[in-house]
Structures are given as structure tokens and as C-alpha cells.
Amino acid sequence: MSLTLRQSQELTLEQADLVQKAKGYKQAELSANTWRTYRSMWGKFTKWCASQKIISLPTSAEAVALYLSSIGEEVSFSTLDASIAAIEKAHKEKEVSIKGDPGIYRSIRKGIRRTHKEKLKIKQAPALSIVDLKIAIKGLSDSLQDTRDKALITLGYWGAFRRSELASIQHKQVTFTDEGVIITLLGSKTSDRLEEIYISHTQDSLVCPIRNLKRWLELSGIAEGPIFRSLVKGGKVSEKQLSAHSVSHIMKRVFGNDHSGHSLRRGIITETAKKGVPVHEIQKFSRHKSADMVLRYAEKAKGFDHTTGKALGV
Numbered sequence: 001m002s003l004t005l006r007q008s009q010e011l012t013l014e015q016a017d018l019v020q021k022a023k024g025y026k027q028a029e030l031s032a033n034t035w036r037t038y039r040s041m042w043g044k045f046t047k048w049c050a051s052q053k054i055i056s057l058p059t060s061a062e063a064v065a066l067y068l069s070s071i072g073e074e075v076s077f078s079t080l081d082a083s084i085a086a087i088e089k090a091h092k093e094k095e096v097s098i099k100g101d102p103g104i105y106r107s108i109r110k111g112i113r114r115t116h117k118e119k120l121k122i123k124q125a126p127a128l129s130i131v132d133l134k135i136a137i138k139g140l141s142d143s144l145q146d147t148r149d150k151a152l153i154t155l156g157y158w159g160a161f162r163r164s165e166l167a168s169i170q171h172k173q174v175t176f177t178d179e180g181v182i183i184t185l186l187g188s189k190t191s192d193r194l195e196e197i198y199i200s201h202t203q204d205s206l207v208c209p210i211r212n213l214k215r216w217l218e219l220s221g222i223a224e225g226p227i228f229r230s231l232v233k234g235g236k237v238s239e240k241q242l243s244a245h246s247v248s249h250i251m252k253r254v255f256g257n258d259h260s261g262h263s264l265r266r267g268i269i270t271e272t273a274k275k276g277v278p279v280h281e282i283q284k285f286s287r288h289k290s291a292d293m294v295l296r297y298a299e300k301a302k303g304f305d306h307t308t309g310k311a312l313g314v
Helices: 013-027 032-051 062-069 078-092 102-115 130-139 144-156 163-165 208-219 244-255 262-274 279-286 291-301 307-314
Strands: 174-176 181-187 194-200 229-232 236-241
Touching: 013 208, 032 062, 032 078, 062 078, 062 102, 078 102, 130 144, 130 244, 130 262, 130 279, 144 163, 144 208, 144 244, 144 262, 144 291, 163 244, 174 208, 181 208, 194 208, 244 262, 262 279, 279 291
Parallel strands: none
Antiparallel strands: 174 181, 181 194, 229 236
16 A cells, blocks of 8 residues: 655654554455455465466456466355455555456456356355254353353354454443343444444343353453453463454354354344244344345245245145
8 A cells, every 4th residue: 555645855743643544544444354365365366477477566457367267176266256356456555557458357257157167155054043052052061161162152143243243342342231231343344333232131041142251251351352262271261362263163163064153143044034033123133234135044044935835735
């Protein structure tokens, strides 16, 4: 990112401070995970360019097309798209353009997707049912690790949190009340606005997110900073915040390798859809910008309610 004042005079202290602030705000444009992905994808592209003796910055639309062709059989479609986004972002940051017509490499992308349809992600992480949740939580012990995981899983489930949102919750964002807990999200995947997530007590104390979260905070002694942290040798709580990937690892440890962090969010949305909760109500706690995705969950949840056999009463 180029943030300089195009004057001949040197910057004043105030101007230099503003430049640093502007750079910080620019960095906050995207999440830390997105920046990491872009850096990784850009690094792979520049390495390939070097091996082919091709200029990477500014590069050409033809070079991008060749690069996509070189990885098209090996990577997922999401990686393909992330590679394009990273290359375009790197050029934008340096205020240069990719030479040629972007339509060249975009048509290559489309062709790769059509040619390698077998890589379409058909199997999704299974939705976590309430029964699955109760069985798993009951099987966990009172150890420090299991206490943390019980709190993380139940809060993630009843709050319909994305794994990145769940991992990044800070102590100052948690407010306990007589009715439950309020988690204040300081921006999310789909919004940069402050959002308050209200989570109530559940009748079954075993899977109650309030009870489990209070127990974890009490046992860990966490009074500030991230509430979900990694553990170090000796069974002690570290200062390091869990990553979004760590949430998925915990889910696999507790529920099996087929599950991921998304199983929590998908699970509560599916369960409420099965109960007949209106889409607009589900959208309120799922925090989807559009009702379309909620409708997809609802349609899958009630898929067997609309079969030909049931329609004919046979």
C-alpha cells in the first residue's frame, strides 16, 4: 500500500502519525485470515513466475491464465478463486494494473470449473443435532481442556457463531445477565457494525452455554483478553487465542473427522428449521445478510417432507 504525501517537503510529525493510522485502517479492511491467505497465494504465484522467468508485478492476463492452467487439476475451486483475488489485490496495493484483458484468465477459470466438475464440494460438514450435542457433551470430562471445549461448543451452537467469530471473542465482549449472556460482536464476516448476540439459558443444564462458559472462565481464571485459548504443557492456559482452525480441530476431536466448525452453525439453523421456525426469525440469529442461504438450510432440513411418496400418500 502506498500512503505518501506527494509534496516535496518532509512530513510533519502529525502527518507521519496520520499515515501510520491510515495504514492500520487499511490493514483492517480485510480479516487477518484473508490477509494470510492472500500472502500465501501471492507467494506461490511469484515463485511460479520466477521458475518460468515471467514478471510477476506487474504481470499479464496471459501469465495469470497460464498459472491457473498449471494448478487447475490440483487445487480446489476455492483455492483457484483465492489465487485470482490475491494476484489482483497485490496489483491494487502497488497501484499497478494487470496487463491485458482480465477476461482471458477468467475464461480459463470457468473452463477449469467445467472440466473438473468432480472437485465440486458435494459433501458438507454434517449439521450437529441437539441429540448429538447432548451425547458428546455428556462424554466429556471436567478436565481443563474438556471444560473449555464444552463452553466453546455449546456457546458456538446456541449462538450460531462462525468459527472465526467464536475464536476471537474477548472477555470485554461478554456480559452476563439474569436471562443469559450477551456477546457483542465487533464486526463479522458480513457486517462491520457492532452486533449484540443474545443467548439464553437452556432447560438442560448439561448443554447450557451460560453454565459451561461461566465454569470455563472460573476454572481458567480468564478475566481479560480472549476467552478461548490454547493450552500448554502442564495443563495451563496460555495467552494465545485459539484460531479458527483450532475450532475445527476441537470439533473433529469431539464429534469425529466428518465434522468441522461449521457443523455448529449449520446444526442450530437446521434444527430450528425442522421445528418450523420462520425463515425471517432464523435469519435474525444466524445473521445472514440474505434469506436465500437460510432457505437452503430450511429446504434441506425438510427435504423428505416433500417427496413424491408423501405427496401421493403411498
